[in-house]
Amino acid sequence: MISTIGKTDHLEDEERKLLIDAKREAARSFDQTMIMLSAGALGLSLTFIQQLPTKPAQWRAVLSAAWISFGIALASILVSFLFFQYAIDARIRSHETRAKAWDKGARLANWLSVIVFTLGVVGLLIFSVKNFMR
Numbered sequence: 001m002i003s004t005i006g007k008t009d010h011l012e013d014e015e016r017k018l019l020i021d022a023k024r025e026a027a028r029s030f031d032q033t034m035i036m037l038s039a040g041a042l043g044l045s046l047t048f049i050q051q052l053p054t055k056p057a058q059w060r061a062v063l064s065a066a067w068i069s070f071g072i073a074l075a076s077i078l079v080s081f082l083f084f085q086y087a088i089d090a091r092i093r094s095h096e097t098r099a100k101a102w103d104k105g106a107r108l109a110n111w112l113s114v115i116v117f118t119l120g121v122v123g124l125l126i127f128s129v130k131n132f133m134r
Contacts, residue, residue, distance in 0.1 A: 027084075034077050034113050038120070042070040045124050063127040069120030073113040080109035 045066065049057075057063070087102035 030110065031077055031081065034073060034110075034117065038070045038073040038077070038113070038117055041117075041120060041124065042067060042074075045070075057127075057131050059127050059130045062123045062130075066120045066123030066127065069116040069123060073117040073120065076109045076113040076116065080106045080113070083109060 045063070049063070083102045083106035087099045087106060090096070090099035090102055
């Protein structure tokens with residue numbers, strides 16, 4: 001009888017490596033996308049504010065809140081980069097508990113970036129509708 005246990009373990013190891021690589025690439029894409037979207041929205045909104053009609057802008061506080069949200073989104077992505085690096089350092093030193101804590105912090109920072117970016121987009125849309133649709 002021929003044993004297939006070794007072959008199965010090898011396939012599982014290869015599949016695990018592929019999944020880890022896929023996760024790494026997805027995280028990289030997410031970070032790049034959030035940076036591009038947040039910086040782009042901030043830059044675009046700063047540019048089109050000059051296109052406002054000659055009437056005074058309404059709801060300027062909403063626009064300011066949107067800008068702050070985009071800034072927080074950018075900062076939280078940068079923080080998530082740092083937390084991820086700290087998690088890797090902790091794993092290298094075999095401090096798994098610390099690594100898990102840094103991983104959790106990185107995930108929270110990523111979620112914060114998504115939430116505040118979304119709030120920024122909503123604020124920018126409200127400001128735009130209030131000022132350009134009048």
